[in-house]
Amino acid sequence: MSDYKYQTGFGSYFSSEDPRCPNSLPEGQNSPQKCAYGLYAEQLSGSAFTAPRTENTKSWLYRIRPSVIHEPFKRYEEAVHLTRNWDEQHPNPNQMRWNPFEIPTSGKIDFVQGLHTVCGAGDARSRHGIAIHVYLCNSSMENKAMYNSDGDFLIVPQQGILDIKTEFGRLKIAPNQICVIQQGIRFSVDVNGPTRGYILEVYDNHFKLPDLGPIGANGLANPRDFETPTAWFEDKEVDEYKIISKFQGALFIAKQKHSPFDVVAWHGNYAPFRYDLSKFMVINSVSFDHCDPSIFTVLTCPSSRPGTAIADFVIFPPRWSVQEHTFRPPYYHRNCMSEFMGLILGRYEAKESGFLPGGASLHSMMTPHGPDRNCFEGASNAVLKAERIADGTQAFMFESSLSMAVTKWGEETCQKLDKSYYECWQSLQKHFKISD
Ligand SMILES: O=C(O)Cc1cc(O)ccc1O
Numbered sequence: 001m002s003d004y005k006y007q008t009g010f011g012s013y014f015s016s017e018d019p020r021c022p023n024s025l026p027e028g029q030n031s032p033q034k035c036a037y038g039l040y041a042e043q044l045s046g047s048a049f050t051a052p053r054t055e056n057t058k059s060w061l062y063r064i065r066p067s068v069i070h071e072p073f074k075r076y077e078e079a080v081h082l083t084r085n086w087d088e089q090h091p092n093p094n095q096m097r098w099n100p101f102e103i104p105t106s107g108k109i110d111f112v113q114g115l116h117t118v119c120g121a122g123d124a125r126s127r128h129g130i131a132i133h134v135y136l137c138n139s140s141m142e143n144k145a146m147y148n149s150d151g152d153f154l155i156v157p158q159q160g161i162l163d164i165k166t167e168f169g170r171l172k173i174a175p176n177q178i179c180v181i182q183q184g185i186r187f188s189v190d191v192n193g194p195t196r197g198y199i200l201e202v203y204d205n206h207f208k209l210p211d212l213g214p215i216g217a218n219g220l221a222n223p224r225d226f227e228t229p230t231a232w233f234e235d236k237e238v239d240e241y242k243i244i245s246k247f248q249g250a251l252f253i254a255k256q257k258h259s260p261f262d263v264v265a266w267h268g269n270y271a272p273f274r275y276d277l278s279k280f281m282v283i284n285s286v287s288f289d290h291c292d293p294s295i296f297t298v299l300t301c302p303s304s305r306p307g308t309a310i311a312d313f314v315i316f317p318p319r320w321s322v323q324e325h326t327f328r329p330p331y332y333h334r335n336c337m338s339e340f341m342g343l344i345l346g347r348y349e350a351k352e353s354g355f356l357p358g359g360a361s362l363h364s365m366m367t368p369h370g371p372d373r374n375c376f377e378g379a380s381n382a383v384l385k386a387e388r389i390a391d392g393t394q395a396f397m398f399e400s401s402l403s404m405a406v407t408k409w410g411e412e413t414c415q416k417l418d419k420s421y422y423e424c425w426q427s428l429q430k431h432f433k434i435s436d
């Protein structure tokens with residue numbers, strides 16, 4: 001796939017000019033009396049002005065028009081399954097598994113219209129919480145851009161390429177790549193056919209790389225593999241350009257007569273990025289026992305409690321499995337965190353069947369889960385040679401310290417909840433014996 005130009009690094013201080021406008025970035029100051037090329041300067045703040053330097057994020061955008069030129073926001077009614085209402089359903093602690101969510105085949109549905117909320121917790125107004133959505137669409141956003149006033153989006157494509165315009169430039173992601181588009185950043189998604197993926201939305205904080213502790217200075221997702229767009233603008237005037245804002249969980253639309261992708265140059269450390277999951281350097285046990293899945297953390301959105309994430313993005317990448325005298329698949333588990341899983345490609349190691357690409361599972365707080373019967377019997381009796389696991393596979397988990405509610409769409413309307421999921425554990429045998 002032909003691609004765009006990127007700048008590499010995680011959370012770096014970037015500077016970029018569209019090559020059509022050399023010297024468009026002011027030198028030595030942010031707000032010249034008159035900007036080059038007659039541009040307007042606009043700051044986008046990603047943290048409180050006074051946040052400590054390690055947390056302080058902002059960017060300066062030099063653009064054809066300031067963002068403020070738009071008509072008033074009105075309610076936008078076209079994404080009927082996007083919700084912030086966590087009280088639609090009675091709480092349900094059961095193990096949940098969804099068959100692949102259906103991509104619309106009739107009518108034109110774009111990324112915004114195709115947003116469906118599966119579960120979540122918390123409140124965008126108090127800036128604490130998360131939401132997990134899936135996007136199910138088949139058409140590009142035409143003269144339409146979106147931004148999220150509530151928090152950051154981590155987007156995980158499962159089917160179809162997303163060709164995304166942002167105010168910071170263009171980026172493209174295919175399945176097995178991800179991107180993060182932070183609070184406030186306008187973006188527009190072009191697709192090419194049936195398209196599906198998952199979104200983790202966080203309200204509290206931005207995504208960070210996890211600390212590496214004794215792992216050392218290298219490993220897991222390396223900073224140099226994160227890619228941020230380079231400046232690109234369009235000077236486009238139209239009868240109607242729609243700006244969609246997600247604000248306090250609801251969508252709004254404001255009309256304007258020009259493209260918001262008119263940023264000619266920018267500098268700052270608040271910018272979207274993408275990452276290719278195949279670049280993840282996998283660390284795991286080379287002796288015995290099963291490492292906790294935190295060893296596969298790509299990105300984390302920390303809470304103020306040390307080591308306890310609002311949400312971690314964890315993957316289960318292809319790797320060698322070599323542990324001796326060990327039950328190698330994921331262990332049986334009850335967790336004080338919530339585990340939402342999705343499958344991008346292939347098959348997940350703890351489930352022989354039933355968990356399919358484009359589907360999902362949710363194991364809520366303290367709800368028991370683990371390998372199904374076939375997996376348990378197979379792994380308990382397997383000859384423990386060095387083995388490739390999960391080749392051609394990519395499962396992931398959004399693991400959260402919040403207790404999530406499932407929406408009405410997730411539990412009922414989507415009609416994908418697998419009511420027989422619990423059965424995969426019912427035939428687990430009792431093997432207990434005191435003596436032979
Ligand atoms: O399948 C799961 O439930 C996720 C998971 C994977 C793993 O390797 C260990 C624990 C765990 O919860």
Ligand SMILES: [Fe+2]
Nearest residue numbers: 333335339369
């Ligand atoms: Fe688990």
